Amino acid sequence: MKYITTVDNQEFAIELKPNNQILVNGETYNLDFEQMTDSGVYSILLNNHSIQAMVEERDKMYEVQILGELYQVQVQDERAYRLAQARGTLSDTHGEAVIKSPMPGIILKVLVEEGQAVKKGEKAVILESMKMENELRAPRDGVVHHISIHQGSSVEKGQVLITIGD
Secondary structure, rough: EEHHHHHOOOOEEEEEEOOOOEEEOOOEEEEEEEEEOOEEEEEEOOOOOEEEEEEEEEEEEEEEEOOOOOEEEEEEEEEHHHHHHHHHOOOOOOOOOEEEEOOOOEEEEEEOOOOOEOOOOEEEEEEEOOOEEEEEEOOOEEEEEEOOOOOOOOOOOOOEEEEEEE
């Protein structure tokens, strides 16, 4: 089956093949993975390179954290993708967007201010969790409407940190 996967606004065509192989935009990769716990932690072996990822489903998207980087990922089978494309509903660039904490931790830095214009993917917050620094980025272009945390704040998983609007 073929899937269209959007990672931080970049699209990839992915096709699952037999013998633990996948095609990504026509390039073959060897892939094996296993969920380590019920908490969404996966052990991935990609072309003989070991990677650990934390995956959480949120609002019809996935948040994937690899090596301290957080990615917004949308996965659709080819039919659903074509239907969304025809309807013009592939991406929501209007209304309010939020940056939520993907895990409990401490805010090390807030890199934006209320009223500041931000671009999609721009670093907004640095969160320390499990002795790792995690960069949380703006999910879309917009203006920072509200910041509900400050440097040194303790946050819980799913807590709204920043609100971005038009």
